Amino acid sequence: MESVGMLRTGLCLLRAVRPRPARAARAASSQAPLAGVTVVDMTRVLAGPFCTMLLADLGADVIKIERPERGDDTRAWGPPFVGDQSCYFVSINRSKRSVAVNIATPEGQNIVRQLAKKADVLVENFLPGKMAALGLDYARLHALNDTLIYCSISGYGQTGPYAARPGYDVIAASLGGLLHITGDEDGPPAKVGVAMTDLATGLYAHGAIMAALLQRYRDGEGQHVLCDLLSSQVACLANLASNYLNGGQEARRLGTAHESIVPYQMFRTRDSHLTLGAGNSAQFTDLCVKLGLPRLLEDERFASNELRVRHRHELVPVLEARLAECTTAEWLRVLDGSAFPYGPVNNMEQVFSDPQVLHNGLVEEVDHPTAGRLRVVAPPVSYSKAENRVRAPPPLLGQHTDEVLRQFMALDDHRLAELRQRGVIQ
Incomplete structure (x- = not known):
């Protein structure tokens, strides 16, 4: 009972510290665990967008900040495409609102600051130092909103000898040992079929944000959460790391076999x-x-x-x-x-026709404004008292720019047209 009381006290304190903006009609239902939580998503490619999609499935209002004209790089990563949408982009950006802002301009930077003032979470995956150069680093946004959870995802960490290097999944997987342990016993190192280092980092970031929100509900304060691909990959070495650190045993490639269990x-088989x-x-x-x-x-x-x-x-x-x-x-x-x-060992056709996959309801359909009916992989976690589901299709680039800026900044049509004419927004 004491912990419940502390939680209620924290919630009351948080609400007293910062009033919440009015929600749009499309806001998540009260059964969503993150209903009422606003996330400013300044991430691209995979680890960051995967993290924020998980928050969106849980009901957070995720506002995806994208570059005008081009948007997230993955919008162009194809084929394959479904209609005019990249299948890659579709896979990790559902249930978000897209706001196209040129953050290289002072006015674009101010738009992000105004959104961050009213947000609960901001997630970014720029190279370390870039957000500071834009005036959008944790210290400056914390000064505007001391309850903000600010999550930075990088390749190798915010400091250290590799901090300035671009971070990509396969490079972090190489440095972090995953390629060394993947592949046939007598063959060369191999890449895992999907970007598991990126995905693991997105999962770590998602969990860290949830923990930071819980702590904020107790003490009313935000904080800076730091995640990086290399650290996530090293943490995921699990038993092989322990084998080396405690048993002095170097890891090796074993194909699909296990280091410590046989068979x-x-x-x-005769046919597969x-x-x-x-x-x-x-x-x-x-x-x-x-x-x-x-x-x-x-x-x-x-x-x-x-x-x-x-x-x-x-x-x-x-x-x-x-x-x-x-x-x-x-x-x-x-x-x-x-x-x-x-x-x-199933291929994709066999996976999505597997009776257990069908029984678990792992495919959902959603209507997209230009691509038509989309099929997406559903959230894999369910709750007895809450919703975790696909809430909306992946957004068109800049689809919600006007809607969000009216909601959070009270901009009128004249001001929106002026910003659009100057290339600040799309």
Whole structure:
């Protein structure tokens, strides 16, 4: 009860510190966890927009600041396109409002300052020092709004020997060890199929912003949240980092196999591939029975996971030979109801026709003003008492410029036309 009381006190304090602007008619429902939270999104490409999309799905009013004429780089990243929209941009920018502002101009910078004065969160992923050069750094915006959560996403951190370098997923994944541990055992380093370092950083930033909001509700104060690709990637090394730091064991590429669990990898079947794992001896017993290999249970080399890891090169070829005798569909029927995890290696068509994916409702449709009906991957998290859903299509460039500037700055048609004529807004 004391913590609830503290939370209520913090909420009251926050509301006393800064009145909230009137919400547009499209504001999130009260069942949305972040209803009433305004986010100024000054990010481009993937890590930042992914983070802010997660906040938008939870009901935040995310105002995406974009360059006039060009907008976010990913608007041009195609093919493929759906209608006139890049599929890349569509994937990470739903449920946002787009405001096209030239922040290289003093008036454009002032627009951002006025939005930040009334916002709860600002997220940016410019090179360190760029926001300060624009007069939009944390210190100056904090002076205007001391309750603002200001999140900076960078490649390597705000300071240090690499701070001035552009940050890209594959470079941070290289520096942070992910490429070194990805690929076949006897092959070269390999890139992961999607930009997991960017996505992990977006997830870290999303969680950090949520924590900062919770702290603000307790003490009424904002703060600067710092995230970077390299640190996120190193943090995601997980057990392999611990193996090195505590066990002195250098990581190596193992294809789809696992450093510390055997068997736990992909196997070729007669017609495709199947992935399975046995994390304990009970699961290994069930696996041997299902595959018709009971003799393996009598082999002392495979009596425990530790021994199976030591003797992987004797065990894995036996499993490979057996699994290659039947098709994936035949093995799936045999393995139904097994105590160990297993599954086929699906392509995109198979993913989105998979019965469990369909059951989980992982695809939603939304109407776009120029591209028509869009299909997007739905939020993967659900709540018993709150909404987490796709709320609107990805915006057209500058689609909401007038709407937002009227709402937050009370600009009239004459002033909007004047700013547009001078190239400050689009």
